[in-house]
Amino acid sequence: MKIQWAKEKCYACGTCQLICSYHHTGSFWPDCASIKVLRNPQNGSIKWKLDSTCDQCDGEPEALCAKYCVYSALIVAVDQPSEIKETRDA
Amino acid sequence: MLSSQVIKGCLAGKILRVNLSTDSVCTEDSHPHAARTLGGRGINSLIMLDEIDPHTRWSDPENLLCFGVGSLVGTMVPGACRVDVSSMSVFTGGKGSANVGGFWGKELKYAGYDNVIIQGRSPKPVYIYIEDDRVEIRDAGFIWGQTTFATEEILRRELGDDFIRIALIGPAGENQVRGSAVMVDTARAAGGSGIGCVMGSKNLKAIVVRGHGNIKVADPERFMREVDRCYRQCAEEPRAPIMRKSLTNFYTDPDFEGWDKIMVVRNGQDDYWERKKRIKLMNWETGVPSLRKGMRACYVCPTGCQSYMEIDRGAYAGTKGEGFWVNTIMGNACRMDQDDPETVVYSWILTNELGLDADYVGSVLAWVFELYEKGIITDKDTDGLSLTWGNGSAFIEMIKRLAYRKGLGNLLADGAVEAAQQIDKGSEYYLCHMKGQPSVEPFRVPKGWGLAVCTSPVAGRHLRGATLGGNRFGPRPRPADFNATDYKRQAYYTVWQAKTKELEDNLGICNYCGTWSGANFMTLTNFAEFVNAGMGIEVTEDNLMEHFAAVGRNLEKAFNTLHTEMTRKEDLPPLRFREQPVKSGPYKGALADESMYNQMLDEFYQLWGWDVKTGFQTRACLEGLGLHEIAEKLSKQGKLIESK
Numbered sequence: 001m002k003i004q005w006a007k008e009k010c011y012a013c014g015t016c017q018l019i020c021s022y023h024h025t026g027s028f029w030p031d032c033a034s035i036k037v038l039r040n041p042q043n044g045s046i047k048w049k050l051d052s053t054c055d056q057c058d059g060e061p062e063a064l065c066a067k068y069c070v071y072s073a074l075i076v077a078v079d080q081p082s083e084i085k086e087t088r089d090a
Numbered sequence: 091m092l093s094s095q096v097i098k099g100c101l102a103g104k105i106l107r108v109n110l111s112t113d114s115v116c117t118e119d120s121h122p123h124a125a126r127t128l129g130g131r132g133i134n135s136l137i138m139l140d141e142i143d144p145h146t147r148w149s150d151p152e153n154l155l156c157f158g159v160g161s162l163v164g165t166m167v168p169g170a171c172r173v174d175v176s177s178m179s180v181f182t183g184g185k186g187s188a189n190v191g192g193f194w195g196k197e198l199k200y201a202g203y204d205n206v207i208i209q210g211r212s213p214k215p216v217y218i219y220i221e222d223d224r225v226e227i228r229d230a231g232f233i234w235g236q237t238t239f240a241t242e243e244i245l246r247r248e249l250g251d252d253f254i255r256i257a258l259i260g261p262a263g264e265n266q267v268r269g270s271a272v273m274v275d276t277a278r279a280a281g282g283s284g285i286g287c288v289m290g291s292k293n294l295k296a297i298v299v300r301g302h303g304n305i306k307v308a309d310p311e312r313f314m315r316e317v318d319r320c321y322r323q324c325a326e327e328p329r330a331p332i333m334r335k336s337l338t339n340f341y342t343d344p345d346f347e348g349w350d351k352i353m354v355v356r357n358g359q360d361d362y363w364e365r366k367k368r369i370k371l372m373n374w375e376t377g378v379p380s381l382r383k384g385m386r387a388c389y390v391c392p393t394g395c396q397s398y399m400e401i402d403r404g405a406y407a408g409t410k411g412e413g414f415w416v417n418t419i420m421g422n423a424c425r426m427d428q429d430d431p432e433t434v435v436y437s438w439i440l441t442n443e444l445g446l447d448a449d450y451v452g453s454v455l456a457w458v459f460e461l462y463e464k465g466i467i468t469d470k471d472t473d474g475l476s477l478t479w480g481n482g483s484a485f486i487e488m489i490k491r492l493a494y495r496k497g498l499g500n501l502l503a504d505g506a507v508e509a510a511q512q513i514d515k516g517s518e519y520y521l522c523h524m525k526g527q528p529s530v531e532p533f534r535v536p537k538g539w540g541l542a543v544c545t546s547p548v549a550g551r552h553l554r555g556a557t558l559g560g561n562r563f564g565p566r567p568r569p570a571d572f573n574a575t576d577y578k579r580q581a582y583y584t585v586w587q588a589k590t591k592e593l594e595d596n597l598g599i600c601n602y603c604g605t606w607s608g609a610n611f612m613t614l615t616n617f618a619e620f621v622n623a624g625m626g627i628e629v630t631e632d633n634l635m636e637h638f639a640a641v642g643r644n645l646e647k648a649f650n651t652l653h654t655e656m657t658r659k660e661d662l663p664p665l666r667f668r669e670q671p672v673k674s675g676p677y678k679g680a681l682a683d684e685s686m687y688n689q690m691l692d693e694f695y696q697l698w699g700w701d702v703k704t705g706f707q708t709r710a711c712l713e714g715l716g717l718h719e720i721a722e723k724l725s726k727q728g729k730l731i732e733s734k
Contacts, residue, residue, distance in 0.1 A: 011334075011385055011386050011387035011394045011396075012386055012387065013386075013387035013388065013389060013390055013391050013392075013394065014193070014389050014390060015166070015390045015391075015392070018166060018390055019166060021304070022166065022310075022314075025304065026310060027304040027305065027306045027307075027310075028164055028165050028166065028304055028305045028306075028307075029200075029303070029304030029305075030196075030200065031200070031302045031303075031304075032304070038252055038253065039386065041275055041276045041277050041386070041398075041411065041412045042239055042242070042243075042276055042410060042411060043410055044383060044384060044398050044400070044410060068166075068321065070321070070324065070325070070330075070334075070392040070394075071334070071387075071394065
């Protein structure tokens, strides 16, 4: 399974990071998420990073980061390895 | 009501107190305060009422600057990111409060704090660094004098951490310009009440936060079921995708009703802005939408209403930044009669960079432009600057002079009412302010909106109950049937909206997700379930509205009564809007009719349980809410009405 980040659709709200931490810890703990989101409001850049702790939401019915992304910026592609890092500049 | 119940989740658990006079830091348990108010602004209000003496002035070290993060912030509740910043208002001397979204609030919760209370005054510029249990008051000499944009960059570089979040002031706040904002994430302003001016008076440049901890909820499964319900409601809400493309897109249609209902033109000379100017400002090809290069959202927000702008042409080419709102059109365009898209966008980004409240800017600058037009001030007063309507470079120059206290800007920086007293020559009549707080709000066309602005506890702002007709309520809680432009039923809906806003501010939910305009896909039912599942207590929707929302409003009302001479007569619209009708457009002739406003006020006070004659609170109202100690304070001052 591969989590693909559609860079042009991302609003940098951080919801994917927060729900990821909920999957890992059962609490809201963004430091413990596999995803990190960072944006620079002055130049419009957004950084989105997925690290190796991602377990493809093992035990969940679906990938939670994609489920809660209302902006359709995260897409699950089955049968592909996860992409670890992407960066976007506006 | 909740004193016997124990809050089991959502809170970080501590209030951080920082005394800048004694260079000391301590913490206390936030649960007792949250049990009385639910959290957020409610906690700030309780502490201010308890600890600030009525003789204290906003500029005294004894004044408190209170940051209160909503109790649901840090969780997955949609749009839960809001922070209340409260202090004494530099304009009214009463309760000051401003509210801001972004990412700072959640960081503070993850660091372990629900509120930060700043006491005292530092002898030299400082900033506060908070990283979990580590709290330090640090020298800010190297950032003092810097703009908000530059300060963010310098602090990130200096601290070597991209994930810090910063609440800060710009040059305007440092210079104690009355209309200064506390800025968050460079583009979000806690703007009202001169909160940034108070921060400057304390020699406090910034509060930097980094939190590594977590927020737990009482019943995670139940809580997430409600999150899912809200996401379904959001998906079914037709306005949500419109908001995501920018709320201001409605204004690309020159016939959109908002143009005629809430825009005040040339400082109040009219409430109708010419069609060709609407088109020039907001057309897709060369207007503001052509400068929008992307959209962004606040923390965990599915509404996503924030524009990212880049000016790629003209005198301000190269300017970048987030933010363009309906208020930008209200204050910086219509009120200033400024239809040049680049100038309007640049003026907004500049106010962010200098740390000014844009509503204050739009209000006081439109006022001096009108004074110039009427010959009340001349080139001699403006140092040769031609303050003619539509003069964009003069508008921009005046913003800088305001922030840096140059020339006429220095006069305005000490407060618009004070400036009017100095200028004299009948100038105060043209100044739009409520209780001293300059305002960009309409009073003549939307009656409920005007009533909310008139009665706002923070004076002159619309986010404490403004309504714009039944359509703004959407399908939930039920379709409301009233017309924004007549007086009927306005008080009822204004009180309803004011109460839901109290809850949203105490819980930290953005009203664009909640019950106000915008996507408004969440309801009181959702709020109650989040409180119950998240905080582990049991409340009903009625408890929320009739108890907690009423407590929140009454705390601020009591602070105003104790600290100022405000009475009922200060709740009427500015005289100009009662005397001069709208000159053109579909609402030509509309007026803020004094007798009709008085009728709305009668109903408004009755609905809150306050005394109709004076506007004061009653013993029955306060004691019914368990606010006995507040009733005693008011009684001692002779400002409590004993019989309802």
